[in-house]
Amino acid sequence: MKRITPFLLLLTILLSACSAIAGKANPSPASFDINDWDSVVAAAKGQTVNWYLWGGSESINSFVDTFYGKALKDRYGITLHRVPVADTVDAVNQVLSEKQAGKDPGAVDLIWINGANFLSLKQANLLYPDWANKLPNSQLVNWDNPAINRDFGTPVDNLESPWSSAQFQFIYDSARLSPAELPRSYAQLKEWVIEHPGRFTYIAPGPGAFQGTRFVKGALFEISGGADQWSTFDQATWDQWSPELWKYLNELKPYLWRNGETYPKDENELHSLFANQEVDFSITQAAVGAGALIEQGLVPATSKAFVFDQYMIGDFNYVAIPANAPNKAAALVLANLILDPALQAAQILPENGFGLGYGIDINRVTDPAALAKLQDAAKKLGDAATSPADLAKSLAGDSDAQYQNLVETGWRQNVLVSSK
Amino acid sequence: MAPAILLVGTLFGVSLIYGLAQSLGLLTGTDQRTLSMAAYQNVLSGSEGVGTEFWPSLGFSLWIAGVSTLLSAAGALPVAVWLNHQSGRGRQMDTLALNWNLAFPHLVWAIGLLLFFSQSGLLARLAALLGWIQNPADFPVLVRDRLGMGIIVDYVTKEIPFLALIVLAALRSQPEDYGVVATNLGATPWQRLCYVTLPQILPSLISGSLLVFAFVFSAYEVPAVLGMPYPRMLPVLALDFFANPDLHHRAEGMAISLIIAAVVMVVAAISLRYEKRAGYSQ
Amino acid sequence: MKALPTYIIRFLLYGVLAAPLLLFGLYAFSEHWFFPAFLPKDWTTAPFTRIVMDPQTGNSLAASLGIAILSSLLSLLVGFPAARTLGLRNFRGRQVAWLIFFLPTVVPPLAVGMGLNILFLRLGLAGTLFGVVLSHLVPTIPYTIFTLAGVFASYDENFEHQAWVLGATRLRIFFNITLRLILPGLVVAGLFAFLISWSQYLLTLLIGSGQVLTLPLLLFSAISGGNPTSIAALALLFVLPPVLVIAASARYLNQHGNTVREQH
Numbered sequence: 001m002k003r004i005t006p007f008l009l010l011l012t013i014l015l016s017a018c019s020a021i022a023g024k025a026n027p028s029p030a031s032f033d034i035n036d037w038d039s040v041v042a043a044a045k046g047q048t049v050n051w052y053l054w055g056g057s058e059s060i061n062s063f064v065d066t067f068y069g070k071a072l073k074d075r076y077g078i079t080l081h082r083v084p085v086a087d088t089v090d091a092v093n094q095v096l097s098e099k100q101a102g103k104d105p106g107a108v109d110l111i112w113i114n115g116a117n118f119l120s121l122k123q124a125n126l127l128y129p130d131w132a133n134k135l136p137n138s139q140l141v142n143w144d145n146p147a148i149n150r151d152f153g154t155p156v157d158n159l160e161s162p163w164s165s166a167q168f169q170f171i172y173d174s175a176r177l178s179p180a181e182l183p184r185s186y187a188q189l190k191e192w193v194i195e196h197p198g199r200f201t202y203i204a205p206g207p208g209a210f211q212g213t214r215f216v217k218g219a220l221f222e223i224s225g226g227a228d229q230w231s232t233f234d235q236a237t238w239d240q241w242s243p244e245l246w247k248y249l250n251e252l253k254p255y256l257w258r259n260g261e262t263y264p265k266d267e268n269e270l271h272s273l274f275a276n277q278e279v280d281f282s283i284t285q286a287a288v289g290a291g292a293l294i295e296q297g298l299v300p301a302t303s304k305a306f307v308f309d310q311y312m313i314g315d316f317n318y319v320a321i322p323a324n325a326p327n328k329a330a331a332l333v334l335a336n337l338i339l340d341p342a343l344q345a346a347q348i349l350p351e352n353g354f355g356l357g358y359g360i361d362i363n364r365v366t367d368p369a370a371l372a373k374l375q376d377a378a379k380k381l382g383d384a385a386t387s388p389a390d391l392a393k394s395l396a397g398d399s400d401a402q403y404q405n406l407v408e409t410g411w412r413q414n415v416l417v418s419s420k
Numbered sequence: 421m422a423p424a425i426l427l428v429g430t431l432f433g434v435s436l437i438y439g440l441a442q443s444l445g446l447l448t449g450t451d452q453r454t455l456s457m458a459a460y461q462n463v464l465s466g467s468e469g470v471g472t473e474f475w476p477s478l479g480f481s482l483w484i485a486g487v488s489t490l491l492s493a494a495g496a497l498p499v500a501v502w503l504n505h506q507s508g509r510g511r512q513m514d515t516l517a518l519n520w521n522l523a524f525p526h527l528v529w530a531i532g533l534l535l536f537f538s539q540s541g542l543l544a545r546l547a548a549l550l551g552w553i554q555n556p557a558d559f560p561v562l563v564r565d566r567l568g569m570g571i572i573v574d575y576v577t578k579e580i581p582f583l584a585l586i587v588l589a590a591l592r593s594q595p596e597d598y599g600v601v602a603t604n605l606g607a608t609p610w611q612r613l614c615y616v617t618l619p620q621i622l623p624s625l626i627s628g629s630l631l632v633f634a635f636v637f638s639a640y641e642v643p644a645v646l647g648m649p650y651p652r653m654l655p656v657l658a659l660d661f662f663a664n665p666d667l668h669h670r671a672e673g674m675a676i677s678l679i680i681a682a683v684v685m686v687v688a689a690i691s692l693r694y695e696k697r698a699g700y701s702q
Numbered sequence: 703m704k705a706l707p708t709y710i711i712r713f714l715l716y717g718v719l720a721a722p723l724l725l726f727g728l729y730a731f732s733e734h735w736f737f738p739a740f741l742p743k744d745w746t747t748a749p750f751t752r753i754v755m756d757p758q759t760g761n762s763l764a765a766s767l768g769i770a771i772l773s774s775l776l777s778l779l780v781g782f783p784a785a786r787t788l789g790l791r792n793f794r795g796r797q798v799a800w801l802i803f804f805l806p807t808v809v810p811p812l813a814v815g816m817g818l819n820i821l822f823l824r825l826g827l828a829g830t831l832f833g834v835v836l837s838h839l840v841p842t843i844p845y846t847i848f849t850l851a852g853v854f855a856s857y858d859e860n861f862e863h864q865a866w867v868l869g870a871t872r873l874r875i876f877f878n879i880t881l882r883l884i885l886p887g888l889v890v891a892g893l894f895a896f897l898i899s900w901s902q903y904l905l906t907l908l909i910g911s912g913q914v915l916t917l918p919l920l921l922f923s924a925i926s927g928g929n930p931t932s933i934a935a936l937a938l939l940f941v942l943p944p945v946l947v948i949a950a951s952a953r954y955l956n957q958h959g960n961t962v963r964e965q966h
Contacts, residue, residue: 103828121665277556417473424803524941
């Protein structure tokens, strides 16, 4: 036993050294009053904001670091710690696990979020309440728009603040297809797919792949003849139409890429299939259409976006603050900064790599210089984007969040697994 | 001794206890305060959600682990026997190369296979260059396929070196004389291999193969990268349910993970029996 | 004298080593490289430089290295005395001790990580470098012990006794005799621990809470991003240290005559 004593001693020293490093004290939560913005800014100074967001896109990562990281440091003395997650659900889980373990303060200050993930945290009462309308830049947000004040049908209730807008679109390669050949509805898509076996697929609906879910929901809207009935949850409506939906998708299945035995699991896998000519269409949510993807080198330079005539689901995405966030003041400052007109203008430009649409309503911007910037940026979207008129014409709101899970699990059981 | 036992035993033991508690519905952040077998029931016989996927996943996992193990063992034998006949610097280099293969993390290996074997990967491009195929769809599906061939290729190429080195160690620890005696008694090289060499190394090979089986059965990274949305291998299924924001699914994920652990422990126990027969080779 | 099988096996052996590196090289230093182009047209070092220079890459490389080095040092420190006892002595409970070390080498990190997740959150260890190192020790210590125990099994204690009789101090005996005799085994055991910790994804994911970012986590995130250039660049960065470490310890590996054990 004597022999191990020195080792034990060394171990203890090492371990305690480690915990000293690891336990670098959380900054004491400086107090602030949410109604007094100056006190928020003062409390945020010197804090580090831990922003959990999907990290799969290098260009979005660098946009966040360049545009928000720098501005936070220079203007507010806040350090941005961007925590890339493979799926937003990981961030939600982190907060849920912290609740399980009773950990307060936790690790997460801000999450890029919407839809089912927002619903999870809202239902579990894990979000910091009553702040979104208190941000100074909140006046630029059109809170009367149901697409903003409801997130997948769930009332936002000032628990999250918008970042950007997105709308479902398809991408085609103008070097391969002409606009006249493009399908303009789900019915036409079926004809096209049957004529071109193996050349189309969509993203497997599921957590982390909401674009796939959205493709399927669009089909549900068209089959049932309208989007409006889906904005509130009704089991009977679902039971009535879902068999039709599975029927449609199963009719597509044998003509899909790899005969529908498998599906790309996310947007990027589909982009790669599209870029390598395995399929002829991809899917995007970006205001710039294929623009940002071309910039990133993910799709050919001749790629363009297009929409069907109807049922292209659009929505907003948000940032939310967990109730146990350690640096709430800094998170508030960041959420406010995101709505800054100059940064909103920067976020839609293809060359900056983010490429989603405005979260603010540019009609509410009064500062002429800022307004000019926003209008100017909108003109520079390039010809890889869908025209704003087409986007507006085809826009449909998303369905109630409760349908999300039904569509995803139902699709797995009735389309993916089913051998029909 | 004491610190190691304390550290490993505590961490490992506690992780199992906490895991068990969670699979029984405790500590999962829900309001449940009593033990419940609901998660296991859902997993083993549920009619929706996890229940519909568990058995296909188990079958798929057994298939992948079984085939990978058999092919690795079959591939490792000739490599080891061959290497045993090499000598000098060449042999040292070759042994080092095997070790190097082992040092490649599985994750990186999987990515390499994906970039190489996919329908628009380098191999498909070569086929297109040679005019064998026109479209990516003409190229056979080798990764992310229904049979899990991509996953199997990954494991086989990585486990052959592992098993070869184990068999090599067994070969080297055997006295050369048996082989010489057999040759003197007129055995052909083939007979020598079957009746002398093989029985000597079989216990080590079986023991090592079972470890490979246990590893393949329970590893996450490779099926996560090279797998399909359905069927999924058990570890992928387990983490997916564990990470579900609906806390009720956590217990199910944990239950699957413990089932995996139980299977692995049984396989490891059998492996140990063979290892004893092979002599103390740790 | 060289027969055909020799060439075939050698070709496969070295080909399998070189192929992924070449493949990653092609993807890492090119852009817009789509089917059916067999070789890239747009060669560029820009994305590679951008990724390598990105502070996040640097930080996770540092975290990966720090965690792996710390894990292997701690494993050696804790494992050394245990391995000595296990290799040299026969004592009551030896079987039990052996089993305690054996189980973590087969039970997957998935189960261990999921189990420790909540506990470490409660203890405040989740999301800390220390917590992650601690979780890595669960698989690394046993591997270290088994490697070293194998070495000790053929270790002759009489050298130490003789030195003791001749009046050497404990410290001198340790440094001049024990350490020298055991060095190849020590290097190899440390190497195993390093490799296991280095390629660990699940334990870091489940214990690190996204706060501790290592290269495998970054790589998984890049895979979900789907850009082959970034994936390949990170993959290159990720394999480089193991390749270098093996090269540096090649001498000891051959001396030790053991294998790099399975890394979970």
